[in-house]
Amino acid sequence: MSEGTEQKEKKSIFESPLLSSKVKSAQAKIFPEGALGYFLGPTLALIANSVLSNYLNQYMTDVLDMMNWAAWFVTWLPVISVIFVVIGNILVGRLMDRSRTKAGKARPLLLVAIPLSILALLVLFVFSPADVDNNHTLIMVLFAIGYNLWFAIAYPFYYTSHAALVNLSTRNSKDRSLLATISNATTLAAMGLCTMILPFFIGLLFVSDNGVIDQAASMSHWKIFVIALIVLLAVGIIVEYFFTRERVTEESFANKSAETQKKAVSVKQQAAVCFKDKFWIIMIVFFFLYQLGGMLKNVSQFYYCQSYFMHEGQFSKDAGGLWSGQLAIYGAIPTALGMVIAWPLSNKIGKGRAILFGAILSAVGGAIGFIAPDNFWVVTTSFIIKALGSTPSMYLSLALLADILDHQEAKHGIRTDGLTMTIYGAIMAGMTGIATGILNIALNAVGYTKEMIPNPTPALQSAMLWVFIGGETICYVLIAILFIFMGVEKYGKEDHETIKERQKQEALAAGEEWIEPEERMRREEEEFARQAEEARIAELKAKCEKKGLNFEEEEAKYEAAREAKRKAAEAKKALREAKKSKKE
Numbered sequence: 001m002s003e004g005t006e007q008k009e010k011k012s013i014f015e016s017p018l019l020s021s022k023v024k025s026a027q028a029k030i031f032p033e034g035a036l037g038y039f040l041g042p043t044l045a046l047i048a049n050s051v052l053s054n055y056l057n058q059y060m061t062d063v064l065d066m067m068n069w070a071a072w073f074v075t076w077l078p079v080i081s082v083i084f085v086v087i088g089n090i091l092v093g094r095l096m097d098r099s100r101t102k103a104g105k106a107r108p109l110l111l112v113a114i115p116l117s118i119l120a121l122l123v124l125f126v127f128s129p130a131d132v133d134n135n136h137t138l139i140m141v142l143f144a145i146g147y148n149l150w151f152a153i154a155y156p157f158y159y160t161s162h163a164a165l166v167n168l169s170t171r172n173s174k175d176r177s178l179l180a181t182i183s184n185a186t187t188l189a190a191m192g193l194c195t196m197i198l199p200f201f202i203g204l205l206f207v208s209d210n211g212v213i214d215q216a217a218s219m220s221h222w223k224i225f226v227i228a229l230i231v232l233l234a235v236g237i238i239v240e241y242f243f244t245r246e247r248v249t250e251e252s253f254a255n256k257s258a259e260t261q262k263k264a265v266s267v268k269q270q271a272a273v274c275f276k277d278k279f280w281i282i283m284i285v286f287f288f289l290y291q292l293g294g295m296l297k298n299v300s301q302f303y304y305c306q307s308y309f310m311h312e313g314q315f316s317k318d319a320g321g322l323w324s325g326q327l328a329i330y331g332a333i334p335t336a337l338g339m340v341i342a343w344p345l346s347n348k349i350g351k352g353r354a355i356l357f358g359a360i361l362s363a364v365g366g367a368i369g370f371i372a373p374d375n376f377w378v379v380t381t382s383f384i385i386k387a388l389g390s391t392p393s394m395y396l397s398l399a400l401l402a403d404i405l406d407h408q409e410a411k412h413g414i415r416t417d418g419l420t421m422t423i424y425g426a427i428m429a430g431m432t433g434i435a436t437g438i439l440n441i442a443l444n445a446v447g448y449t450k451e452m453i454p455n456p457t458p459a460l461q462s463a464m465l466w467v468f469i470g471g472e473t474i475c476y477v478l479i480a481i482l483f484i485f486m487g488v489e490k491y492g493k494e495d496h497e498t499i500k501e502r503q504k505q506e507a508l509a510a511g512e513e514w515i516e517p518e519e520r521m522r523r524e525e526e527e528f529a530r531q532a533e534e535a536r537i538a539e540l541k542a543k544c545e546k547k548g549l550n551f552e553e554e555e556a557k558y559e560a561a562r563e564a565k566r567k568a569a570e571a572k573k574a575l576r577e578a579k580k581s582k583k584e
Contacts, residue, residue: 014101014108021103023245024532026521028175030182037243038182039189042162044236046190048121048229049155053432054194054298055205056124056147057439062206062317062450063218064132064139067443073140075440077147078433084152085430092160093422097265104246105417106164110237113158118230120150125226130216151429158237160425164417167402168246171496171517174347180399181343188339188394192332195301199325202302206317213317213450251503251517270419273412279404279488280420283397286355286479287427290393293475295435296467301327303439304468307456308374315453323376330380331387338391345392351400352486354392359480361389366473373465386472393479403495404488410495413502435471442467 013019023033057074060066066074092109099105123146129135166180198205205225207217274280305327306320345354365385372378401420409415442463452460500517507514515523540558544551 014103019103021107021245022242024525024529026247026518026525027172028170028179028247030178032243033245034179034182037240037245038165038179039186041236041238041240041243042183042186043189044232045158045162045240046186046236047193048117048233049150049159050190050194051198051229052124052150053295054191054302055198057299057436058206058302059222060143061440061443061448062213063215063222064143065213065215065450067449069136070140071444075437075444077144078440079437081144081148081151082430082433084148085156085433086426088152088156089160089422089426089429092156092425093418094267096161096164096421097267097418103241104168104249106161106168106249106421107241107244107246109157109161110241113154113161114234114237116149116154116157117233120146120154121226121230122146123149125219126223128219130219132215132219151433155429156425159428160421162240163398163424163428164421165244165246166398167405167417167421168248169244170247171406171499176402177343177346177351177396177399180397180402181339181395184395184398185339188332188335191298192328195298195328196325196332199302199321199328202321203318208317247517247521265414265416265418267419269414270416273408273414274416274419277404277408279407279486280416282482282486283401283404284420284423284427286393286397286482287424288431289475289479289482290397291427291431292435293472294390295431296438296471296475297469299432299435299439300464300467303443304464306453307461307464308379309376315456317453320453327376327380327383331383334384334388335391335394338388339395342391342395346396346399350489351392351396351403352483352489354396355400356480356483356486358389358392359476359483362386362476363389363473363480365389366469366476369469369473370465373461373469379469382469386476389476400486400488403492406495406499407488407491410491410498438471439467 023037025033028034057078060074095109096105099108101108123142125146127146128139128142132139162183166176166183169179170176205218205221207214207221302320302324305323306315306317309315309319309323311319311322342354349357362385365382365388367382368385369379369382401424405415405417405420443460446457446459446463448460503517504514537555540554541551543549544554
């Protein structure tokens, strides 16, 4: 490596302590990594996309009234945009493959997503002219630009990088399952805020006057709402960036020469591995079906509720919001319960088997919904059973994908995170467009307009039944069949030993000292702890000098408090072990 290159690398912005991860532990822990980096940050960041996934189509059909003057645009924009979504995810995947910074290869791209997301939301909601009737062409142009800027560029930069962090966090399967569970819970949390709380205030965004949407007032309220979404998104991404860590990426830096680090694995090499791996193919098809079913349910839930359930003797937007909010609340209970049981269940029977049995349960739950689709409590029962069955798919799928990537690395010596997360991200972002397109084709076929809600036709109700309940049910039947053939987990221990041995041989061949990954991280953690202790002492000394306090006395107080805390922790641990022994 040339001297100029070394100087350039030293000046990398990610070499700055200001942008270093705040996670210093060798092992993944619930706090702060799990709680802040994998839950709080992503939850805040994902709220904006949850709002767009659930209500952007309603904004197009009911606020902008596009079904009346541009039904073709509403129907085909989300479908055609999937092409650009795929291209955007390919771009992000290649950037991830080529990224070699101290911050990792996925985390830096999170920061890039912030300005892109802000611009996309502003174009969609703030830059649109208020005079809709006289600006149809301009509105369609701005909407097409904003839609693709969000779903094809901004969101892939965030979501593909965010999703890759579980795979890159650690090789410890149990820790990874825990982080995957927490990470996937963020989707539930963000979606829950949009489907459980927002529907009760839907009248603030879809302002109506005697049952007719007030276009100007609704657009004005949406602009204010979107500014709040932008703030939440920026704060969330920043929190996620600082409280995550790519330990798997760090292994390559610790055990390979700089020249080897610089060589990105080509898409062709990755594809050659992926498309011959039956476990990988099963997983990608699973993500397609899982996301398609979920998005069909999400984009049609509000339309279904306002078409089937009345409030105060009539169908209306407010009635749809009321019943949709209640349905989401009831469905969130088993999903939240699943977050607690999914991880220990996977340790008992395996992640693949848990997803298989859950899919069977979801298919049964979906069938129940067809018994009486106009009975709220029958539909709620169906919704709850489906939600309970979906929890293994929701919480364990990323951890299972990480097992597959490790298996590929063990067999072929390369990681396919770039291509895999490109395809995964394209599915997760693009499926919103496909599901919305299917919904809009159904709405267009039955002649839907915003004036139809007070008197929904049987054709509209039938269409919403098959989109809202039927689509997800069919997807879970297919997932259950698919997962009969999933068996990658049995290779886990052998794969990790193979990877470790290969890393050792590469280090020795390059004339480098080989240090076991666990030992290297242990040393790093000790060094971080030493530095933190030195900083604490220096801070305490400065405080004592400033306030005229005795350093020895203040240090003694601190040590006493730390010892008391240590003894309390040991006492709690002993109590837990005693209770566990009694049960056994």
